[in-house]
Amino acid sequence: xxxxxxxxxxxxxxxxxxxxxxxxxxxxxxxxxxxxxxxxxxxxxxxxxxxxxxxxxxxxxxxxxxxxxxxxxxxxxxxxxxxxxxxxxxxxxxxxxxxxxxxxxxxxxxxxxxxxxxxxxxxxxxxxxxxxxxxxxxxxxxxxxxxxxxxxxxxxxxxxxxxxxxxxxxxxxxxxxxxxxxxxxxxxxxxxxxxxxxxxxxxxxxxxxxxxxxxxxxxxxxxxxxxxxxxxxxxxxxxxxxx
Amino acid sequence: xxxxxxxxxxxxxxxxxxxxxxxxxxxxxxxxxxxxxxxxxxxxxxxxxxxxxxxxxxxxxxxxxxxxxxxxxxxxxxxxxxxxxxxxxxxxxxxxxxxxxxxxxxxxxxxxxxxxxxxxxxxxxxxxxxxxxxxxxxxxxxxxxxxxxxxxxxxxxxxxxxxxxxxxxxxxxxxxxxxxxxxxxxxxxxxxxxxxxxxxxxxxxxxxxxxxxxxxxxxxxxxxxxxxxxxxxxxxxxxxxxx
DNA sequence: CGGCGCGTTGACTGTAGTCAAATAAAGTGG
DNA sequence: CCACTTTATTTGACTACAGTCAACGCGCCG
Numbered sequence: 001x002x003x004x005x006x007x008x009x010x011x012x013x014x015x016x017x018x019x020x021x022x023x024x025x026x027x028x029x030x031x032x033x034x035x036x037x038x039x040x041x042x043x044x045x046x047x048x049x050x051x052x053x054x055x056x057x058x059x060x061x062x063x064x065x066x067x068x069x070x071x072x073x074x075x076x077x078x079x080x081x082x083x084x085x086x087x088x089x090x091x092x093x094x095x096x097x098x099x100x101x102x103x104x105x106x107x108x109x110x111x112x113x114x115x116x117x118x119x120x121x122x123x124x125x126x127x128x129x130x131x132x133x134x135x136x137x138x139x140x141x142x143x144x145x146x147x148x149x150x151x152x153x154x155x156x157x158x159x160x161x162x163x164x165x166x167x168x169x170x171x172x173x174x175x176x177x178x179x180x181x182x183x184x185x186x187x188x189x190x191x192x193x194x195x196x197x198x199x200x201x202x203x204x205x206x207x208x209x210x211x212x213x214x215x216x217x218x219x220x221x222x223x224x225x226x227x228x229x230x231x232x233x234x235x236x237x238x239x240x241x242x243x
Numbered sequence: 244x245x246x247x248x249x250x251x252x253x254x255x256x257x258x259x260x261x262x263x264x265x266x267x268x269x270x271x272x273x274x275x276x277x278x279x280x281x282x283x284x285x286x287x288x289x290x291x292x293x294x295x296x297x298x299x300x301x302x303x304x305x306x307x308x309x310x311x312x313x314x315x316x317x318x319x320x321x322x323x324x325x326x327x328x329x330x331x332x333x334x335x336x337x338x339x340x341x342x343x344x345x346x347x348x349x350x351x352x353x354x355x356x357x358x359x360x361x362x363x364x365x366x367x368x369x370x371x372x373x374x375x376x377x378x379x380x381x382x383x384x385x386x387x388x389x390x391x392x393x394x395x396x397x398x399x400x401x402x403x404x405x406x407x408x409x410x411x412x413x414x415x416x417x418x419x420x421x422x423x424x425x426x427x428x429x430x431x432x433x434x435x436x437x438x439x440x441x442x443x444x445x446x447x448x449x450x451x452x453x454x455x456x457x458x459x460x461x462x463x464x465x466x467x468x469x470x471x472x473x474x475x476x477x478x479x480x481x482x483x484x485x486x
Numbered sequence: 487c488g489g490c491g492c493g494t495t496g497a498c499t500g501t502a503g504t505c506a507a508a509t510a511a512a513g514t515g516g
Numbered sequence: 517c518c519a520c521t522t523t524a525t526t527t528g529a530c531t532a533c534a535g536t537c538a539a540c541g542c543g544c545c546g
């Protein structure tokens with residue numbers, strides 16, 4: 001349907017069909033591509049620090065990113081994850097209010113503030129695509145609220161494992177049988193509002209019950225997804241219902 | 244600057260300068276006003292049920308709304324609040340994934356799906372305003388993740404009280420001295436991942452320390468905001484730091 | 487080889503959840 | 517308007533889950 005070929009940089013982009021770019025025609029894509037620049041980040045590298053304002057937003061091409069807040073004591077709290085095709089950054093806010101850090105070696109497509117807003121004005125489809133993506137991030141953030149607010153530690157860990165397995169699978173309704181967690185135990189703990197020790201203990205308990213099988217420190221096989229699902233769906237066991 | 248007066252329905256709208264409508268010129272506003280319809284909801288009334296799809300989105304004019312998920316056992320988990328000028332609904336999703344319920348008697352400005360999307364296409368400023376608002380909701384949702392993930396019950400309750408005091412105040416950087424909580428104890432508990440009893444106990448403890456003063460079941464005065472702030476800023480006391 | 491970061495395990499403690507009952511507030515109907 | 521029911525909130529006593537402190541194992545890199 002497109003008369004013109006896509007820009008070279010985008011032609012073989014792995015998230016071409018899912019990221020915000022997918023909503024653009026080749027002409028628009030060329031303009032976007034002209035101001036966007038690719039960059040690779042190693043695990044642990046900071047992508048955006050809270051207070052930064054040079055980047056309007058960025059698409060994650062590959063890898064994984066955590067969004068975190070640092071409190072007065074210097075403790076990190078993870079408030080969200082970004083998977084490939086996801087969008088980072090605060091478009092209009094004077095400054096980003098969360099840090100973005102690479103969890104694995106990652107590739108980003110950065111859009112500097114300069115020029116980007118003008119592009120959005122010129123191409124409503126871009127704005128609309130960003131809105132679409134942002135609404136999905138919002139929904140994901142609320143799911144995380146739901147997950148963390150639950151009573152027992154098991155529920156939270158199970159929910160996180162399933163979310164990771166879903167993200168690692170090509171189709172969003174199936175789970176990957178094997179996952180390599182991009183998160184350390186400490187990061188999982190920070191995300192779920194638990195301690196490292198509790199996360200570790202829950203995982204050993206899961207392994208003993210045959211729900212999962214650990215493969216090294218970070219890898220694991222999901223052995224009994226239905227059981228894990230039931231746990232999560234079961235709701236706030238350990239936090240009495242109040243109907 | 245506007246040559247034409249604003250539509251009658253919008254002329255005396257209390258959130259005219261803060262809601263998505265504020266970004267529109269009078270002509271655009273007239274079109275939006277033409278498809279929007281006002282409706283009042285009594286406390287406890289359902290505004291949007293998960294699965295509903297007739298409403299594209301809605302602006303909260305007055306009152307307060309909770310967004311919640313209901314799990315398999317029928318237990319409610321509150322995943323977010325909407326304050327006046329805030330936006331509800333899932334624009335593009337095939338269906339809303341959370342329930343929206345009035346916490347207090349509320350007035351909404353509803354935009355049916357029919358016609359709304361066409362309006363967005365015709366008026367990019369509308370899309371842009373919605374994006375702006377959605378990004379703020381996203382940021383708020385992540386702050387909630389941050390709050391809930393914290394260790395001690397005191398921190399969470401203090402954070403919620405301050406958030407409510409901020410929302411009740413005209414300027415977002417100051418706290419209202421007095422607030423009428425739109426949430427029952429059970430709703431606060433569901434939001435913070437605690438039990439009713441714990442919330443109640445924390446509040447009595449706060450009152451005994453002179454941090455707050457309860458006025459009836461729902462009303463309270465903030466007596467020592469700095470102390471509460473310090474508590475919240477202090478971070479995850481009770482959940483050891485891992486730097 | 488030795489230090490270092492990360493993960494696991496154990497023993498102990500404390501906070502928040504559970505069960506239960508009393509009290510206060512808010513509706514309802516006569 | 518008041519008596520009565522219903523619902524929300526508070527308080528207490530007890531328990532258990534998860535946090536704390538501490539030690540140990542493993543893999544990695546200098």
